Amino acid sequence: MGRLEGRTAVVTGGASGIGRATVERFLAEGATVESWDLHVHAAPGATTRVVDVTDEAQVAAGFAAARTAHGGVDAVVHAAGIASGGPVHLLDEAEWARVISVNLTGTFLVDKHAAALMLEQAARFGIDGAQRGSIVNLASVEGLIGTEGGSAYNASKGGVVILTKNLAIDYGRRGIRVNAICPGFIDTPLLAGVFGLPGMEEVFADIARAHQFGRLGRAEEIASVALFLVSDDASFVTGTAIPVDGGYIAGHRHGVSDLLGLG
Numbered sequence: 001m002g003r004l005e006g007r008t009a010v011v012t013g014g015a016s017g018i019g020r021a022t023v024e025r026f027l028a029e030g031a032t033v034e035s036w037d038l039h040v041h042a043a044p045g046a047t048t049r050v051v052d053v054t055d056e057a058q059v060a061a062g063f064a065a066a067r068t069a070h071g072g073v074d075a076v077v078h079a080a081g082i083a084s085g086g087p088v089h090l091l092d093e094a095e096w097a098r099v100i101s102v103n104l105t106g107t108f109l110v111d112k113h114a115a116a117l118m119l120e121q122a123a124r125f126g127i128d129g130a131q132r133g134s135i136v137n138l139a140s141v142e143g144l145i146g147t148e149g150g151s152a153y154n155a156s157k158g159g160v161v162i163l164t165k166n167l168a169i170d171y172g173r174r175g176i177r178v179n180a181i182c183p184g185f186i187d188t189p190l191l192a193g194v195f196g197l198p199g200m201e202e203v204f205a206d207i208a209r210a211h212q213f214g215r216l217g218r219a220e221e222i223a224s225v226a227l228f229l230v231s232d233d234a235s236f237v238t239g240t241a242i243p244v245d246g247g248y249i250a251g252h253r254h255g256v257s258d259l260l261g262l263g
């Protein structure tokens, strides 16, 4: 029996990368899954919807449709996001606003309507009944520490981390758990877009080396933590921002371990 048998999950950003891997993992674990993205996409076994997370009417309509189709929503994994920014002296206000809109305001809107539905479910079923609710936001290690050229993106993800903690406090007494995942650098189309500049190959290799396993993460390695967080195994876990980063923020290697034969 799958770990999410009988559960319904909404995954935003379900067409690509971490969202897509989460859709696939949740389906494999027996969940009924809604995959939402900006554009029409295929997600075999899931219900797909076009939902722009920056548009409140679309987000509200998405949750209303999910409620009608499945009777409620147990889990939301909010993975829709974009990467952009740059040092602030090179960043125009419109680009700053675009990143904050998708990554931070999008999180606010998805969490707002997810929480409203889960509160209604808590009233209907009782907090120890079915359909209590768990929300997982995709933040980033770049919401926990600074990185080169990080500005709008890092600020948006730092905002996601603290918003997550506030939701956990506001809704804990209704049995709703809210957590964030802070991935390291994960091999997805988003990353390829950021580092598409000429001459970035060595930088890219260095970023991979900065993870303690010497490689980038895989989308499936984030999906498995999302699975844990929405499952009953995480019944006492809320308000966390969990780095899933191959040790990227644990500290730095400068070569001493190589000299010690640990390279």
Ligand SMILES: NC(=O)c1ccc[n+]([C@@H]2O[C@H](COP(=O)([O-])OP(=O)(O)OC[C@H]3O[C@@H](n4cnc5c(N)ncnc54)[C@H](O)[C@@H]3O)[C@@H](O)[C@H]2O)c1
Residues within 6 Å of the ligand: 012, 013, 014, 015, 016, 017, 018, 019, 036, 037, 038, 039, 051, 052, 053, 054, 078, 079, 080, 081, 082, 083, 102, 106, 138, 139, 140, 141, 182, 183, 184, 185, 186, 187, 188, 189, 190, 191
């Ligand atoms: N890949 C990484 O290295 C990495 C690291 C840390 C955090 N993250 C975060 O994880 C999440 C998923 O990233 P990914 O690497 O899978 O990216 P991705 O580009 O592969 O997928 C993101 C998806 O979000 C969708 N999306 C973008 N704007 C949207 C909007 N307004 N409404 C609805 N959908 C929208 C895109 O169409 C895309 O399908 C993002 O929040 C990202 O910031 C990624």
